[in-house]
Amino acid sequence: MEEIRIIIASDSVGETAELVTKACTSQYKTEGNALDIVRLPYIENESNINEVVSLALEQKSIVVYTLVKPEMRLYLKEKLEENNIENVDIMGPLMSILSDELKEAPLNEPGNIHKLDEDYFKKIEAIEFAVKYDDGRDPRGLPKADIVLIGVSRTSKTPLSQYLAHKRYKVMNVPLVPEVAPPEGLFEIDPKKCIALKINQKNLNAIRRARLIQLGLSDDANYAKDDRIEEELQYFEDVVSKIGCPVLDVSDKAIEETANDIIKIITQQNR
Template identity: 45%
Template sequence: MNGAESTDVIIYVVSDSAGDTGDLVVRAAVAQFHPIHAKIRRAPFVADESALVRVIEMAKASGAIILYTLVIPHLREAMNRLAAGSNVVAIDLLGPLVESLENKTGRQSRHEPGLNHVLDEDYFRKVEAVEFAVKYDDARDTTGVKKADIVLVGVSRTSKTPLSMYLAHKKFKVANVPLVPELKPPDELFVIPKERVVGLTIGVHYLNIIRKERLKALGLPDSASYATAERIERELAYADEIMKRIGCFVVDVSHRAVEETASLILEYVRGN
């Protein structure tokens, strides 16, 4: 092909799902032939042979190529037969690979269109939840309290942030709010349904050890007021008062791994 000839190619992407997979493959292939311009025409959610007949007729009339991602066997067989009978170039993207996997594994394909989109949606929900947890960590923006699926409240070092991230990977949007005697808690905490709020508490001795280790890690003396038993008792008493005011579910995180605490929270949330 030289520069004086047409560089337009028509490609029909036929699928019993949305056709995104075929579309991506076509674009990747065409990119190797720049400056060829491909006109991609989708025929998504094909459900019967009559739809295939219409596509093949249009492809034959325009000299187009067909790329198809049909996972339902009778539709794939019909496309093979109809395309061959009409002398239309039709490329089966998934069929050979599915058959090879069946032979290799000894298992049958589920033959269900759109399963990859289920995975994609699942992935993107997880990414969205993680981004939410980062944005609304430590009450940086209290508007997240109303938007969250779960709001964690508790004093410093009760695993609010690790729990937020863990629950985000379970596709829950989590905001967390530190409870500090010197700071007024956001009004949103007392407006949202109490079932969406989870309080985190901890034993004084256990938190004292954790905070001292935190201070050491920061290169600070472990005698700072942040880690004293008196300060911790005051904070926990204040947090307990707030949690009772909200009427929320409370989990004691003392000696519990993040996964164990998260499991208790998920059990509670899914039961409400």
């Protein structure tokens, strides 16, 4: 079988066009060595385009291209058609439709998808950070965190950490328990990035009782008793007073509302 050659031409790195091309070629039983895919990235001017056309003529290649700048896309299209070279414009047709539907001109900036990728990886990094440093597991996370949440048990520290991680914040949370001294690093970090989660006794009692029942335990365990909760809340006040950090009452708030309040506090603190 005669080898089929495909040139990927892009004004960025060409990953998008290559992925689409490979997705298409994977639908055929043709042996892999019968397909030759060459990627030509960073096509920025007419000289680069002329090189693509010359190579395509020389190798009798199909040209698959992703050029976002309309003048470059039009020039390449004209040159390919002049030379009867088989070609596929991956982005042009859809961008034309989107421009009509959105009533908006495209940015025409090559490589924007990689900016999105970078944002995605930042989110993944933040999520992994929240998992790694959940529940005060490793005090070495304190200086690395963007936000440190502190509070007694059942103040939504973990779900808040995960929610904020999806907003690209690296969050560590530290539980406050009278019998366990907080890590020393908690008193050494900038108090501006520490948020204390406060809750009233009545709400905390109800939440803990419900949690015990959910676990199949008796709801009159010490964990949910008023005197134990009073002790923990007093300990919370003592630690917060020592740190000098902002305090946020989460008694009657949803996770999303609390998270937005935390972001506002952190943003104002960083100004």
